[in-house]
Amino acid sequence: MPQEIRLNAFDMACVGHIQHGMWTHPRDTSANYNTLEHWLGLARLLERGLFDGLFLADVLGVYDVLDGSPDAALRGAVQVPLLDPAMIVPAMAAVTSQLGFGITANLSYETPYLFARRMTTLDHLTNGRIGWNIVTGYLDSAARAMGLGRQMAHDDRYDMADEYMEVVYRLWEESWADDAVRRDAAAGVFTDPSRVRRIRHEGKQFRLDAAHLCEPSPQRTPVLYQAGASSRGMVFAAKHAECVFLNGGPAPDVAKQVAALRALAAPRPIRVFVGATLVMGRTRAEAEEKLAEYRRHSSVEGALAHAAASLGIDFGRYGMDEPIEAGPGNAIQSNVAAMKRATGPRFTKRGLIDQFILGSRQKPMVGSVQEIADRLVAYVEETGVDGFNLSRTVFPECLVEVVDQLVPALQERGAYKTAYAPGTYREKLFGAARLTDPHPAALARG
Template structure:
């Protein structure tokens, strides 16, 4: 599975690189950027463009959003859903995985927007379920602070329950008659309210959209925590996983497959992808030039911002420990809280953050070297594909399409068959546009079980 990792913003995860000559990232607010990107991804046989999103500014590092704003780190940042119809209009097969948080906006209007996208894309849309991690996002939606982690996942589970009722249970497949002779557009006996009354949401229904090709979009999630894995086992069809050490991804894959089975699903009902840093060149010299250029433009502070590092490693001599630096800044509660490597030298801590992305899936080389590494990950970490990190738009995607995709195809690592009208779910799983009957969402089909609570979410 080939995904392109994107965000409707200048600086997504490769901080500082928007400044490179010829980089198109500052055109992110221009529709032509997305049309060009989607066209190229489709030519290269990508399965999806995956659109990340956050609902607040990164304001933990240095106690303000100043560095994030100055360096364009995920701010400014526009709504990802609104890009999809334009990209769908210039493509036939490409899917779109879009991020939406279950923590702040109630589910009814989102369910309708997603159904609209599923109609307009002819069933090529997926939803990346997130619960949001930025404290500023909580304050943007009227809260004083973050909802605790596990509680966010309980809310997510109920949110999913509500949207399944709307997508799967509110309208029957044959509700729309569209008979101009009798004047009946919809048979009212085949549409129903959902009357959901839960701990977090109350939604009457009926759903406002008629059934779309997939009904429920393909459910994506990125997780690693215990409660997140339980949520994934109940719901997710595509998981972003990773880890720092060899075997981490494979362990996550096994844990989520086991969670699937606890929830009456098949281990193979979920596909797994890792974020991949791929730097490819026609020659070793071209690879070296790219590496040198990316290093030169990379902003170290950008990494501190995105990781919400609660103190400033650059303010201190490199050889004092993190503990000493925190003491100097008076941040005694952070020493108590743990989580930071207190005995590591500050300089080493900063360097480790800067280089953290190289500890994940990272490969720089000519096409054969790159595809060998992709093949190794697929086999050893038991994954199904990658989510390609971008260093330069459109250099990263164009070079991947020109140099890597032909070799992936030669080795049979990506599928080349593209039946007309195929939905994203069919493309990934082959078995039809709708979720299989063993998925939780299916219990509401035909209006069944709307007043019967789902099995409890235990974690």
């Protein structure tokens, strides 16, 4: 029996997410991202396809590394304009009952006290379907927007995040006892004050002396995601993440990363999702035709603006065939490594542009529905990943095809669920309601 494959839609509350330029395709409706109908339709579609979740990326700041200007990003709708992902979730939760929501939130600019309340609110309103992709940002433009000169150094951001996690775990797990809310109308006691604990924290980055404002939500701590696979990122993931999101790539490379992550996290289990872009047709020829058609709408400028910011390299300074000096940098180190793997040792602008294909950092998987189903099953076997975060191309057709054609093909192979497991997001993923020892959130419970 093949291993079960889990699917998340990888999206963002904006027009151009990963495959830049697709909004210019006549069938693409991503420019409706600022309407509720857009998100309600997506949520219903994903739940019909038994997707585990909708994974929402987010970024603070604009992409202004290319030519030192945000113009290319603005022109091409490259992750700007961008809405707040947390705000669109309750509406989607109201029209679904099983779909999980993984929200990316940057912890660098919001105090733990405020952020903990926002996540608890969402966990209540979704009945325990919230996940959090923990990020610290990678843009100096965000730091400047917050009144700082530049962002913290790469590894220091992870150190700061470690302390942040300590504080939010205490708010979520320690502050209110399970039996704190009595709701005893006869006695006139809603909350038993003796069961609510004030959290005192005096750390390097954060100070706090307060009880959590919310009563415990179904999951307390949201399902924790992390995407960042530098050495320091792996150590952070091994300590905190329940799910890790990796860039795609050749199976042997990804298999190594997965094995290293799991070894670091052991005995804690980690579910791993890998990014993928699918272009499917009834036949391979139809898929190739579709790729060519999509490609005519892709934006190389948009892709360069995105890559420049996430790699921390201004490609505007390089000629087409000039070797690019790409050290680890202060942005996303695992993206630099993934790009080098994809283009080979000679890292040039022309090589990058060849890789972009649909205007992104990922090479699409192209083939008939049956071929793609076989390749996904094989990839999971070869790498040990649990599933895929599917980035969008032309929306919504790219996901309608997955739900109506690919999911049944995977089900025929015994590689996809035929019904949701019961319970919260964490219960669906791990069969357990709460984080357990040795996870630091469980230790915070005391």
